Amino acid sequence: MRSPGTDGVRCAELTKRSRDAGRRRRVQRLAGLREGTPPAPRKAWGRRLAAYVVLLVSGVFALQVVVAFFDPESIGELTVAGAGAACVAAVLATWVMMSGVESRSPAALGLALTLRGARDFAQGAMIGSILLSAVVVCMALLGWLAPAAAVRPAAAPSGSISYVTLLLGLAALFEEIAVRGYPFQVIARAHGPVAAIAVTSIVFAGLHAANPGAGWLSLCNTLLAGILLGITYWRTLSLWLVTGVHFAWNWTMGVGAGLPVSGLHLDASLIEVTSRGPAEWTGGGYGPEAGLLLTLGTLGGIFWTVRTTRLSRDPSVLARGPLVGSGWSRNSGRSEPQFGGVDHR
Numbered sequence: 001m002r003s004p005g006t007d008g009v010r011c012a013e014l015t016k017r018s019r020d021a022g023r024r025r026r027v028q029r030l031a032g033l034r035e036g037t038p039p040a041p042r043k044a045w046g047r048r049l050a051a052y053v054v055l056l057v058s059g060v061f062a063l064q065v066v067v068a069f070f071d072p073e074s075i076g077e078l079t080v081a082g083a084g085a086a087c088v089a090a091v092l093a094t095w096v097m098m099s100g101v102e103s104r105s106p107a108a109l110g111l112a113l114t115l116r117g118a119r120d121f122a123q124g125a126m127i128g129s130i131l132l133s134a135v136v137v138c139m140a141l142l143g144w145l146a147p148a149a150a151v152r153p154a155a156a157p158s159g160s161i162s163y164v165t166l167l168l169g170l171a172a173l174f175e176e177i178a179v180r181g182y183p184f185q186v187i188a189r190a191h192g193p194v195a196a197i198a199v200t201s202i203v204f205a206g207l208h209a210a211n212p213g214a215g216w217l218s219l220c221n222t223l224l225a226g227i228l229l230g231i232t233y234w235r236t237l238s239l240w241l242v243t244g245v246h247f248a249w250n251w252t253m254g255v256g257a258g259l260p261v262s263g264l265h266l267d268a269s270l271i272e273v274t275s276r277g278p279a280e281w282t283g284g285g286y287g288p289e290a291g292l293l294l295t296l297g298t299l300g301g302i303f304w305t306v307r308t309t310r311l312s313r314d315p316s317v318l319a320r321g322p323l324v325g326s327g328w329s330r331n332s333g334r335s336e337p338q339f340g341g342v343d344h345r
Helices: 004-030 041-070 080-101 115-141 161-180 182-191 193-206 216-236 239-256 292-307 315-319
Strands: 145-149 272-275
Touching (some): 041 182, 080 161, 115 145, 115 292, 161 193, 161 239, 193 216
Antiparallel strands (some): 145 272
């Protein structure tokens, strides 16, 4: 014979399950899924992306208002608090879509807090730093860079190297989650990796279109950088790795070499240099990302990313059930499209 207390606990559990199921059904309807029917990702991918964008934009706006309330002087400025708030908004939007719509862990996008994730970030940072270092070294060997000062002391908190490093890291993490996280996998599942790489690269370039001094060459280079990051993500399914590439790319250019990053001049760097070469090759005031030297470097990076056997997918990420991955095929009877000569599934 059951006691009244046991019946009360059981009733509370059933009520909680019913409430959670109702919440999940509402989120799924928002994303284009019908109750009681299996998902149709190819048909619903547009509504899912729209739902994600609404969640992301509204979350970023709300949290930026909170940041501005506590620090009015941060309005219109790039700050660690603002970048951190944007990351929180991106993680929350991703969690809602992955958990509420896809019934999967957000870690399936390649953001698991594991030792492999740390190694992926380090590997990506090495790739990004090598690519940008090669461009900077070429500029120096050609006589297109002139040292302007010795090592700069980092006195003010907002201008310290540690502050700028944290800012660049958070900014890279936000852009990778927002662009090459959930949206990439949704598009890849519906239309294949080439479409996902193309769309996310165009969006990535568009996000930099309003930067100071942006022009057609800087947009083309940013598009190529997006393709590089997109192929890297597809081959690894690791947001940590592409975040490492993105972060080290910007850090090496801005903090390491003291050059503008996408038209933005950072407050702290290890050295200060002036660019005196032809603007079409060095990028002029926008920085290397508007120069032909970086175009060649990025194309070389894309070629390496496609051909290398050093990139692989983490089995623990595949075990979490990403939207794309091992066993997935766009059309019945057709194998998953691959980049490179080795299958890394």
